Amino acid sequence: MEAYYNLIAMLVAAFSALVIGSIWYHPKVFGNAWLKAAELNDKQMKSGSMVKIFGLALLFAFMLSTALPGIVIHQVGALSLIGGDPTQALASYDAFIADYATNFRTFKHGALHGILTGIFVVLPVLGTNALFERKGAKYIFINSGYWIVTLAIMGGIICAWK
Structure with missing residues (x-):
């Protein structure tokens, strides 16, 4: 199970969401268009605790990264079929994993x-x-676009990191 739920990969993936966001919402990319579409101004953007905002954003991204292995790694589906405990599986599970452990x-x-x-x-x-x-x-496409790109990067990191 550890091979599919890699804490380091999930942390890196979560952090990547902040890196991508700093690029995506930069004024020279989509930042100014997003501010206008969100009906926000500079004064509103400077209010609030940035430590709290970025801390919670990182926490939420980490929570999302914990759900991604089940979406991006097919072998997690096989693991779920046996109740998550390979020691309780039939021999056919071990044979299946031996044949397909790194596919995709x-x-x-x-x-x-x-x-x-x-x-x-x-x-x-x-x-x-x-x-x-x-x-x-x-507004919909700027925000959704960010998450589509971010989930692509996060999914790639989590799936490839063995």
């Missing part, structure tokens, strides 16, 4: 599943919230 364990494959998660989970959730908040399409 690449950055590219994890990124693909991260992108799909972003499109089919995050976009509908953020889009629904934004509609009720009366935000426009630009």
Whole structure:
């Protein structure tokens, strides 16, 4: 089970969300467009505790990274079929893992599943919230775009790190 739930990979993936965010929301990328779409100004952006904001953002990204192995690593599905304890599995499980333990364990494959998660989970959730908040399409696509790219990178890191 440890091979699929790698704490270091999950921490690196969580930290990558902050790195990507610092680029994505930079004024020269999407930052200014996001501020306008979010109906925020510089004064509002300077309010609040940045330690609290970034600390919670990192915590939330880590929480997300703990869910990603089940999405981006196919072998976690096999592990779940036996109740999560390989010592209680039939011999066929060991044979299966011996044959397929590293199949699809690449950055590219994890990124693909991260992108799909972003499109089919995050976009509908953020889009629904934004509609009720009366935000426009630009707001939805800037924020969802960030999460699609971020989940691609996070998924790639988690899937490839063995």
